[in-house]
Amino acid sequence: MSAVSAAACAVILGAAFAAGALLIAQRIPRWAAPNLTRRIAPYLRDVADPAGLTPLQPAVAWRGWRSARDRLAAGWGGGASGDALAQRLRQAGLAPDVVAFRATQLGWAVAGLAIGGVLAVVLTVSGRGGLIAVLLPPLLAVIAIVLCEQRLTARARRRIARLEEELPTVLEFLALCLAAGEGLRDALRRVGDVGSGVLTEELRAAVLASGTGSNLSDALLALGKNADSPALSRAIEHLVAAMDRGAPLAQVLQEQAVDAREDAKRALIESAGRKEILMLLPTRWACI
Known part of the structure; x- marks a missing residue:
């Protein structure tokens, strides 16, 4: 040995x-x-x-x-x-x-x-x-x-991708609640209670923070900063600016929902362009 x-x-x-x-x-x-x-x-x-x-x-x-x-x-x-x-x-x-x-x-x-x-x-x-x-x-x-x-x-x-996927639907639901006469805090609370996704979880945390002494605008801005998602940050910044200026929030949220859907469509087209060769492989195998 x-x-x-x-x-x-x-x-x-x-x-x-x-x-x-x-x-x-x-x-x-x-x-x-x-x-x-x-x-x-x-x-x-x-x-x-x-x-x-x-x-x-x-x-x-x-x-x-x-x-x-x-x-x-x-x-x-x-x-x-x-x-x-x-x-x-x-x-x-x-x-x-x-x-x-x-x-x-x-x-x-x-x-x-x-x-x-x-x-x-x-x-x-x-x-x-x-x-x-x-x-x-x-x-x-x-x-x-x-x-x-x-x-x-x-x-x-993966979590940020899910958040960005849920963003247009959540913004549209918020706009619908605001158009029905609810306040922004009540609309956020309703979305957090009804939804079960990543963004609704973050909204529940923001509403909880605003109910324990923090300002609602600061809680929303902190949410956008922590998520580090351009679409969400842009939507929150427009929402906070509308709150400060007294602009109609439902219309602002509806416009941001449209922009978020356009961003998602653009990202999907760019992803398909980057994976163009990989998308041809199933067709090649089917021909063989």
Whole structure:
């Protein structure tokens, strides 16, 4: 047995021993006295923990890992890149917590590193190791980081695309409610209650923000800024300008709905032009 094969076997045996030791340690009862939070939790359940008793604190090693992970994620997600990431998280419908996303991304990287290590050990034991076995763990870690990033970007794009698809219908429904004599806040609330799409969800959040102390115009402008959709931002800016000038809101919304439909038609034609060759493939296969 060569030295590399012996090292691979040692890694396998060490990993198996560590897994067994951790499983045994998890089953050992906790003999230490509960901390202060655990002792007073039953008397403060309605205030501090409505769901029940506070769970036991994690182990010291797990707390150390979480602390190190959060510090690394906080340093990784700062600056202008952190602002751009927070914007993408809002577009994807997630909480704009950059540190939490970087921590998830770091977890993906550790998982990729572990999978790469296992594959490298398997390749080494089977006698096909070498440079690929050395490069496989960091390569899989980088791939995991990129996949996590691309997954968020794709989710944000899909959500913005659905929002832009729903925009003409929502604007027309708002114009209909306003023409029937309802106020703008009531019309927005009605659309949020009736609809079930992405845009109606954002409108519900804007109405809730306006009902808890924020101005309706500011809530709508914040909605357009967070969505980062040109069609929605343009419609909201025209709506806010009409509110400030006292112009008829129903007519403004109807015009913006027409513009949004024209933009959607133009985007569809441009997409068909970019995919013209791909659209010919089914015809080619049918001829064959």
